[in-house]
Amino acid sequence: MSIINALEKRRSYYNINKELPVSIEEVTERIETLTELVPDAFNMKSSRLVVALGEKQDLLWDSIYEVFGGQVPREKIDSFKAGAGTVLYFYDQAVVKGLQDQFPLYAGNFPGWALQANAMLQISIWSGLRELGIGASLQHYNPVIDQKIRELFDVPESYQLIAQMPFGGIVEEPGPKEKEDISKRVRIVK
Secondary structure, eight states: OOHHHHHHHOOBOOSEESOOSSOHHHHHHHHHHHHHHSOOGGGOOOEEEEEEEHHHHHHHHHHHHHHTTTOSOHHHHHHHHTSSEEEEEEEEHHHHHHHHHHOGGGGGGHHHHHHHHHHHHHHHHHHHHHHTTEEEOOBOOTTTTHHHHHHHHTOOTTEEEEEEEEEEEESSOOOOOOOOOGGGTOOOOO
16 A cells, blocks of 8 residues: 555544454554654654553543543543554653753754654554554543543653544444645645
């Protein structure tokens, strides 16, 4: 699959289930490989992932529902819980701080660079999962859930939660995507 094809097929899948078209070992291997391959500034390797599977997947989404005290509809939370797993994306603030101290001239840039690297990792994993026939979406329930996530998964205080990516077997394809006038966002100069 080409990168264009992978990005075209990468969509927000909300109707997912626990039935994956490949083994969970293939999924975790893909996530690990992509995490190693995605570059970041100064080779800082600040991205951190927790992949919740099985009972931990269910516990994660039940806990998110509880943290919000019913303010998020149960059916919405259950649509994410229905998946086979969730990738939790973090960046390690301790790594960023270490590089800020080591390279003070660039200190203000490292947090942004860490977020950029994390975003590249998110799109790579999202597309990589889709190549395996798996649907996913990107969710942002942080910072409300940050402390609960630390407790559930014994995550260090230095890890900053960025996003949650529930994934699973595709039950239903999303509707067609409307083409945009790309000239509003891309300007070619010669």
